[in-house]
Amino acid sequence: MTRRLFYITIACAVFAGMLVAADVSGTWTGSMAFGDQQIALSYTFKQDGAKLTGSVTGPGGELPLAEGKVEGDKLSFSVTVDMNGAPSKFMSTGTIKGEEIELVTKNDAFASPPMTLKRSK
Secondary structure (H helix, E strand, O other), X not given: OHHHHHHHHHHHHHHHHHHHXXXXXXXXXXXXXXXXXXXXXXXXXXXXXXXXXXXXEEOOEEEEOEEEEEEOOEEEEEEEEEEOOEEEEEEEEEEEEOOEEXXXXXXXXXXXXXXXEEEOO
């Protein structure tokens, strides 16, 4: 009986956590350090359950997000950038903290320091 009550309590806690997970849909802005330069970026997210779609806009224009997902307070997605005619895939992972997302972006040759995105009002 005690064990069953324990499992029911855990299941309820997990379900409640899923219900309060924030929806990241909307526009988020931040800047990525690239050497001595700060590059302003704007992310437009659309969340549908665990699926995340959208785009990122920077100095080079707008690029679509791929492989996007949200799991609890974590999100991840990829962006493919044309680097002098060769496609380069960048993976981003982040932690959602209310109206901020701490995001790290990397590929085989590059890893950004953590960047803070803030939700645009």
